[in-house]
Amino acid sequence: MKKKKYGKIFIIPTPIGNIYDITYRSIQVLKKIDYIAAENYKKIKKILNKFNISKPIISFNQHNEFNKIQKIFNKIEKKKNIALVSDAGTPTINDPGFCLIRECHQKKIKVIPLPGACSAITALSASGIPSNKFCFEGFLPSKEIKRKKILNLLKYEPRTIIFYETPHRIINSLQNIVEILGKKRKITLAKELTKSWESIIFDTAENILYKYKNNKLICKGEIVLILSGYKNLEKKIISKKVKYILSILKKFLPKNKISVIISKMYNIKKQYIYKYLVNKTKK
Known part of the structure; x- marks a missing residue:
């Protein structure tokens, strides 16, 4: 039995500001695909006009995403290739499209991501x-x-x-x-x-x-x-001696009580001690 052939979906990043940041490959793909699923009609139209591309556009945004997925699948089942583009940058990164791509994988539809702009x-x-x-x-x-x-x-x-x-x-x-x-x-x-x-x-x-x-x-x-990430200060503050005492106390007392005791004894912030104990428990 022959495997049914489908169209493909291309994930195409668009410029986040400077229109010339669109890649040459993205332009070539936009020229060859059959439809464009776009978050913002005006923005994609500006790009298409700039590079003399004319393609039918399907509105695809956070308000109509679920309603348009089946429409896109209907076209893919007819062997039509679709380009997914967002307002700006790489589609699905904090933009609509995640559900569509997940459904494509489940339906064994080929997903082709292109590299490009991401703020x-x-x-x-x-x-x-x-x-x-x-x-x-x-x-x-x-x-x-x-x-x-x-x-x-x-x-x-x-x-x-x-x-x-x-x-x-x-x-x-x-x-x-x-x-x-x-x-x-x-x-x-x-x-x-x-x-x-x-x-x-x-x-x-x-x-x-x-x-x-x-x-x-x-x-x-x-x-x-x-x-910048949190600096793990307790590594420098908690000495080997304190670590040894903690290893003994944790067998007999809850973490919050140990934190209070050691904090008063060695003038170390309670949250550093408590976090150290929690991390040790996870290991």
């Missing part, structure tokens, strides 16, 4: 903050209670942390970062990347917040925040 990676490369290990957290929540909850969960994250942020929320988010992660936490703030007015600032959270509050920075444009 998180572009900012990270220019951040001056370690990039060998990092976590991407997308946009911080708009409501302060939820935003603080996320930041508290990431307080002791040792890897570099990447956030997206909007101009109208940046000051509130920076205030929460200073409050929860500390005013001396190193941050690189990258704004309007690849555009002629791009800005990349490396400083402490406290200083960047000060610049925004005093109108030394313009609250406009798309923002990427790169935060």
Whole structure:
């Protein structure tokens, strides 16, 4: 029995600012595919016009994603090739498309990703903050209670942390970062990347917040925040002697009581001791 043939879906990154950042391969694929599933009609149309490409466009965004998946599959089943493009950057990275791609894998439809622009990676490369290990957290929540909850969960994250942020929320988010992660936490703030007015600032959270509050920075444009990870200070603070005492006490007492006792005896912050004990238990 012959295997049924389907079309393919191509994941095509689009420029995050400078239109000439689109790759030559992306242009060639856009010329050859049958349909484009686009998050933003105006933006993809601008790119198509720039490179003299004319293709039918299917609207595909966060509001209609689930309703359009079947329409796209119907075309793929008719051996039509589809290009998935987002508003800007690499599709599915904090943009619509994840569910579509997952369904493609389940239906054995070939998915072909193309390399290209991504604001998180572009900012990270220019951040001056370690990039060998990092976590991407997308946009911080708009409501302060939820935003603080996320930041508290990431307080002791040792890897570099990447956030997206909007101009109208940046000051509130920076205030929460200073409050929860500390005013001396190193941050690189990258704004309007690849555009002629791009800005990349490396400083402490406290200083960047000060610049925004005093109108030394313009609250406009798309923002990427790169935060340095938590420094594991307890490794330096907790001596071999203290570690030996902890290894004995943990057999008889709960972690919170041990933390209080050792904190008073050796003038070490309770949270360092408690975190050390938790990490030891996991191993």
